[in-house]
Structure formats: C-alpha cells, structure tokens
Amino acid sequence: AQKITQTQPGMFVQEKEAVTLDCTYDTSDPSYGLFWYKQPSSGEMIFLIYQGSYDQQNATEGRYSLNFQKARKSANLVISASQLGDSAMYFCAMSSNTGGFKTIFGAGTRLFVKA
C-alpha cells in the first residue's frame, strides 16, 4: 500500500536560515510523482514543487528544492533563506502514474519562521 510519512509535526526556523522538511514514502509503483504544497492560515493549497520518479536531477523552484533520494524513498523539501511569509503548513504528497489520479498526502508539518 502507498504511504506518505512526515515525521515533524512542527518546526521552528530563524528568518533567513534554511530549513529541511522531511518526507518519506512507500510505493510499489514504478512510476510516480512527488509534490509539496503549502497551506497558509488562509486555507488555500499552494503548489510548490514536483519531482517525477524518473527525474535524474533534484527539482528546484526559486527558494524551494526537493532533495530526492529514490533508494531511501525520501523527498525532503528544502527552503532556503526563510521568510516570515513561509510560516504555514506544508504537505508532501504522492501520485501514482499508473493508478490514474489516486493521490495520498502526508499529515503535514507546521513551520514557524521566527524574526
């Protein structure tokens, strides 16, 4: 069965420092995609970054990068130069490319950025 695990319920980071949010996954599908979403207190889901299981290079989007270690089944999100506006809930998700649109989410990590 597919599973996403985010082991950090909450984290603090000092403004302008980098932070890593952990995500491990489990799947038997050979082809899948990994996502990170941000959910601020206003409630909307904001797409941050995507990594395909066959992608050779780690994905990057501005201050966000995804540290993809396929053998370890981990897909950690790295936020560089944290800003106060980064304070939010962050979700890791996985979508099977062979199972249609079936998608699972982790429980989330709440990030607090300190001034």
Add this chain to the structure above:
Amino acid sequence: EAQVTQNPRYLITVTGKKLTVTCSQNMNHEYMSWYRQDPGLGLRQIYYSMNVEVTDKGDVPEGYKVSRKEKRNFPLILESPSPNQTSLYFCASRPRVSGSNGETQYFGPGTRLLVL
C-alpha cells in the same frame, strides 16, 4: 484566469439533509478529485475522475457520491450527511498529460462543512 471554483465556501447543515458541493474548472483538465482535510490526517482522497463518466473511489469514499457528466464539473454529493463528515473539502483538477510542472494539481479554495 485559470481556476477551480467551489460552492458554497461555508455550509452548516443538519444530519440527514442532502447536500451538494459544486466544483468547476476552466482549464479543460481531464482529471478531477475531491479531498477532505481533517486535523492531524492531512488530505484524504474521497473520489477522483479521469474523464467524463469515469470515476473511482479514493481512500475515504463512504457516505459520498460524485458524478462527472461534463468535463468542467465534478460535484460532491452527501446523500445523508453525518457529524463525522464535518470537515474542510477541497476539489482539485489536473491535466492528463504532464507538462513542465509535472502533474500539478490545481486546488479550489475549499469548502468548510459543519454537520450538526
């Protein structure tokens, strides 16, 4: 503007009173999905649809129905709501073909449902 819309955004109802939450997307996406979000559990997929008239169960389909008669619309139906369906609901859509952003899902703004 490309978007996924949901209505209503907030709803208070009573046990057993049928309700429908509408979802519409203007991006001509094949894939649409419904999720519920509960504290400590993240988002859980209720139903998804790969195209018109093609739907399948997600992880928590009990107590819900969906239909996909048109490509742009994917309503969520609660035939007899119960208090344990009190939650935050999200609709999402995605193109079938991967683009430069991979299989990015676009989310609606969410519907907060309270069942008394």
